[in-house]
Amino acid sequence: MGKLRLGRISYTNIWPITYFFDEDKFKNEVDFIPQVPSQLNRKMSEGKIDIGAISSFAYADQAGKYVLLPNLSVSSYGTVGSISLFLKTDLNDVANKKIALTNTSDTSVNLLKIILEKHIGGKPKYIRMAPQLDKMMEVADAALLIGDEALLAGKENERTKQYQVIDLGCEWLKRTNHWMTFAVYAVRREVLSQSPELLYKIYNELINSKKVGSEKLNLIINESISRFGGSYDFWNQYFSGLSYDFSTEQIEGLKYYYKMAVQIGVLEKEPEIEVVDFDKLMLQFTNR
Numbered sequence: 280m281g282k283l284r285l286g287r288i289s290y291t292n293i294w295p296i297t298y299f300f301d302e303d304k305f306k307n308e309v310d311f312i313p314q315v316p317s318q319l320n321r322k323m324s325e326g327k328i329d330i331g332a333i334s335s336f337a338y339a340d341q342a343g344k345y346v347l348l349p350n351l352s353v354s355s356y357g358t359v360g361s362i363s364l365f366l367k368t369d370l371n372d373v374a375n376k377k378i379a380l381t382n383t384s385d386t387s388v389n390l391l392k393i394i395l396e397k398h399i400g401g402k403p404k405y406i407r408m409a410p411q412l413d414k415m416m417e418v419a420d421a422a423l424l425i426g427d428e429a430l431l432a433g434k435e436n437e438r439t440k441q442y443q444v445i446d447l448g449c450e451w452l453k454r455t456n457h458w459m460t461f462a463v464y465a466v467r468r469e470v471l472s473q474s475p476e477l478l479y480k481i482y483n484e485l486i487n488s489k490k491v492g493s494e495k496l497n498l499i500i501n502e503s504i505s506r507f508g509g510s511y512d513f514w515n516q517y518f519s520g521l522s523y524d525f526s527t528e529q530i531e532g533l534k535y536y537y538k539m540a541v542q543i544g545v546l547e548k549e550p551e552i553e554v555v556d557f558d559k560l561m562l563q564f565t566n567r
């Protein structure tokens with residue numbers, strides 16, 4: 280087998296997992312592919328990426344093809360800060376109007392559909408667009424942005440107060456009392472048998488990078504300030520509002536999201552949440 284191809288979300292939200300990942304250690308074995316989530320999802324489904332972060336929706340959509348890596352996700356219990364619906368009027372009103380959806384997301388796009396269609400009973404028209412708030416608002420009554428585009432547009436909107444803003448993590452918590460998992464780490468099933476040792480090495484590096492990331496969050500915050508501006512408190516609050524774990528409560532929230540996604544018809548069937556058991560995998564590997 281050639282090099283493994285590892286996808287990395289090109290948004291700041293993932294830095295607490297990836298910032299201290301030592302790519303040099305893997306330069307002969309791994310190609311790194313930074314992309315927005317929807318591109319990662321597509322490339323993984325086309326077999327052009329083997330492992331990495333994808334939208335949690337994409338895992339369900341490709342049911343059975345991938346297995347999840349333990350203890351890694353991008354999740355929140357309430358406010359996310361970067362999954363934002365900008366609105367010209369209030370939520371109940373736009374629920375039957377026209378909504379522009381960023382073409383970089385798959386999880387949040389369907390989360391918004393669940394909230395609008397299932398919880399509010401609306402039936403809006405959707406249009407998928409590049410994430411440019413001005414252009415989106417020229418043709419729609421509300422616009423969904425995620426990641427850095429949501430952060431930057433949010434910052435600008437703080438100044439202009441042009442639109443109402445709804446944080447979808449907050450809205451989801453209010454309506455369901457659940458956690459929401461936006462991204463998961465997945466691996467194509469065949470990699471488990473083809474490259475178990477390399478997979479384990481990558482996994483350990485990710486877990487180590489996440490540990491150092493939480494210990495040295497100040498360095499990640501400083502890098503965010505120098506790239507995007509904003510205050511230390513702003514970034515500290517942003518990263519502290521995100522959870523990078525994948526335990527019982529995140530999994531429960533995700534299962535509920537999948538259930539709702541099936542109910543509104545955007546997902547065919549609720550997937551089984553299958554997580555790699557590295558102890559078992561390494562035992563099989565050393566025994567063969």
Ligand SMILES: C=C(O[C@@H]1C=C(C(=O)O)C=C[C@H]1O)C(=O)O
Pocket residue numbers: 288290292293316317333334335353359361362383384385386387388425426427461462
């Ligand atoms: C928290 C975020 O979650 C992201 C949202 C995703 C989606 O909607 O498909 C995918 C990956 C996550 O990185 C964000 O983009 O700000």
